[in-house]
Amino acid sequence: MISILGTDRPGIVATVSRILLENRCNIEDVSQTILQTEFTGIFIASIPEQLQPENLLTGLQRGLEPFGLHVLVKPLETTGKPPVPSASEPFVVTTVGPDRLGLVAGITEVIARFGGNITNLRAAFRGGDDPKRNTMIYEVDTPVDIDHKAFRQALRERAAALELDLSLQHRDIFEAIHRV
Amino acid sequence: MLSDREVLSTLEMLKDEHLDVRTVTLGISLLDCASHDEDRFREQIHAKISGLARDLVRICDDVGDKYGIPVVNKRIAVSPIAVAGAPFSSGQLVNIAHTLDMSAKDVSVDFIGGFSALVEKGFTKSDLALIEAIPEALSKTERVCASVNVASTRAGINMDAVYLMGRAMKAAADRTAQSDGLACAKLCVFANIPQDIPFMAGAYLGVGEPGAVINVGVSGPGVVRRAIDRARDADPTLALGQLAEIIKRTAFKVTRVGELIGREVAALLDVPFGVADLSLAPTPNVGDSVGEIFQSLGLASIGVPGSTAVLALLNDAVKKGGAFASSSVGGLSGAFIPVSEDINISEAARRGFLSLEKLEAMTSVCSVGLDMVALPGNTSAETLAAIIADEVAIGVINRKTTAARLIPVPGKKAGEKAYFGGLLGEATIISVQTRGGSENFVRLGGRIPAPVQSLVN
Numbered sequence: 001m002i003s004i005l006g007t008d009r010p011g012i013v014a015t016v017s018r019i020l021l022e023n024r025c026n027i028e029d030v031s032q033t034i035l036q037t038e039f040t041g042i043f044i045a046s047i048p049e050q051l052q053p054e055n056l057l058t059g060l061q062r063g064l065e066p067f068g069l070h071v072l073v074k075p076l077e078t079t080g081k082p083p084v085p086s087a088s089e090p091f092v093v094t095t096v097g098p099d100r101l102g103l104v105a106g107i108t109e110v111i112a113r114f115g116g117n118i119t120n121l122r123a124a125f126r127g128g129d130d131p132k133r134n135t136m137i138y139e140v141d142t143p144v145d146i147d148h149k150a151f152r153q154a155l156r157e158r159a160a161a162l163e164l165d166l167s168l169q170h171r172d173i174f175e176a177i178h179r180v
Numbered sequence: 181m182l183s184d185r186e187v188l189s190t191l192e193m194l195k196d197e198h199l200d201v202r203t204v205t206l207g208i209s210l211l212d213c214a215s216h217d218e219d220r221f222r223e224q225i226h227a228k229i230s231g232l233a234r235d236l237v238r239i240c241d242d243v244g245d246k247y248g249i250p251v252v253n254k255r256i257a258v259s260p261i262a263v264a265g266a267p268f269s270s271g272q273l274v275n276i277a278h279t280l281d282m283s284a285k286d287v288s289v290d291f292i293g294g295f296s297a298l299v300e301k302g303f304t305k306s307d308l309a310l311i312e313a314i315p316e317a318l319s320k321t322e323r324v325c326a327s328v329n330v331a332s333t334r335a336g337i338n339m340d341a342v343y344l345m346g347r348a349m350k351a352a353a354d355r356t357a358q359s360d361g362l363a364c365a366k367l368c369v370f371a372n373i374p375q376d377i378p379f380m381a382g383a384y385l386g387v388g389e390p391g392a393v394i395n396v397g398v399s400g401p402g403v404v405r406r407a408i409d410r411a412r413d414a415d416p417t418l419a420l421g422q423l424a425e426i427i428k429r430t431a432f433k434v435t436r437v438g439e440l441i442g443r444e445v446a447a448l449l450d451v452p453f454g455v456a457d458l459s460l461a462p463t464p465n466v467g468d469s470v471g472e473i474f475q476s477l478g479l480a481s482i483g484v485p486g487s488t489a490v491l492a493l494l495n496d497a498v499k500k501g502g503a504f505a506s507s508s509v510g511g512l513s514g515a516f517i518p519v520s521e522d523i524n525i526s527e528a529a530r531r532g533f534l535s536l537e538k539l540e541a542m543t544s545v546c547s548v549g550l551d552m553v554a555l556p557g558n559t560s561a562e563t564l565a566a567i568i569a570d571e572v573a574i575g576v577i578n579r580k581t582t583a584a585r586l587i588p589v590p591g592k593k594a595g596e597k598a599y600f601g602g603l604l605g606e607a608t609i610i611s612v613q614t615r616g617g618s619e620n621f622v623r624l625g626g627r628i629p630a631p632v633q634s635l636v637n
Contacts, residue, residue: 092187094191096191120181120182124184124187137182137184137187139181139182152245167248169190170247170248171182172247173190173247173248173249173437173440174182174186174187176437176439176440177190177433177436177437178189178190178433
């Protein structure tokens, strides 16, 4: 697995993929995201047997560090069998309220306590003219046997303590409304 | 991954625009409860309703919580009592209405519909008994709703039934004079009544329907209004064709919500899902009004010239969006214009923009009819019958549902206010152009034959 982190600019993915090609590495999966000005990319690539990860890292650093980009190369841990995902249901937690210290920590602590796995988290809106309208969206897979009433109650209590307006909704409602 | 817009616009629809599921209505057939013995019949309908609907409210609330969409009303519609209770006299039918009322109370639903008769082509003995029972049944019960279908495109108009219903309305109003004739708010007279309406007061379970079924009524006038406002703010040059498209897309979204919730409630209750009825049904809350949509589309008020055209556009766009969203669209599906239940329409009546005649014209293109219209208390049974006849004629000729829910408010005159409370709202009484001019026509009785439109086979 190769991680790239740094200030966004044109040509980052092109440079990484060129270096991987030069080292005869095959990209098997890739994802990138940009948060404000910062780029991060994760590449999963198979590398030739004779190529040592350290040598690949050196090659990538030589190509990318002039652009101020940081590189991490790490062998993927494989157990032989793909992990079996536990049965879960997708929910969406949305919070609206003033930005404050401990907001994400407070909400995610409750999600973790109930065994929820956050599959996506983002700040959807940073308040604009009204800093009290800061909006966070957490997509969460919850175990099927979760106590929904208790989960909802715990989230609501935490949200109230953080002065947030919180919604917890099954993901299907968003798909039903917006997708054909 | 969901997009930010998908999440945020859904939240906006819920929190600021009053998107909700207006009603989940459990239809229950009572035909297998039939008995010649009144006590036995009442016992059996109570047992059947409380058995099937025991978990209705809890399940609706749980499903509403899961999706974050409130299910505002949970209701029950039963087989027409004139059919299920065919052997009984009007006095016995009043007792049966009490049992329905108690059953509704026991399972915590606010209305139970189906104190009904279908008489478009003629009466059975029990139809006449039920119509006779209506004034007492509605004045002595709290949650029972009645409907009578007096006309259809296939059968024509049963004018004897129309006259009887004019008299029933008058009697029901007089029996509830202390509450401005409230019993009439629970009574609808129909042409072409659908068998699967989830909305009250017209809901009943048709005889062609399953033994039990979930029908869902979704609303959302506030959502439609805001969608129009947002689009016009972003682009003031939008023309009506483009605005109709926006209404259609919004109707699609709202219908999908109803179907999702309805199917899940039906699955949990282990009964089939019937239909989603997308009707823009207002409540007396600001921002939950059909009348406001007229203003968003450029009219000073509902009722001014142009209103019928706007309503035609609105009703059609809502139907098109609903039809694309679900293959199980039914009920009334369109736009309601209930005067007292919509703060904006009620205000239009108060300010004189909305006359009975303009309302009647608009019902030729809306999804129901003259709905929650408060009339002067001295309006005669014959005049009420003539208004009903006009209204059902529109439905019969246009092959659509029309209905009249009229309240002749005892002791009050045009311009005064009638107060019904809660979702039923309040309304200024509007005048009726009457100088005793309809009596002779109404008393002719008989049946206005089915129109040529009925010859479709």
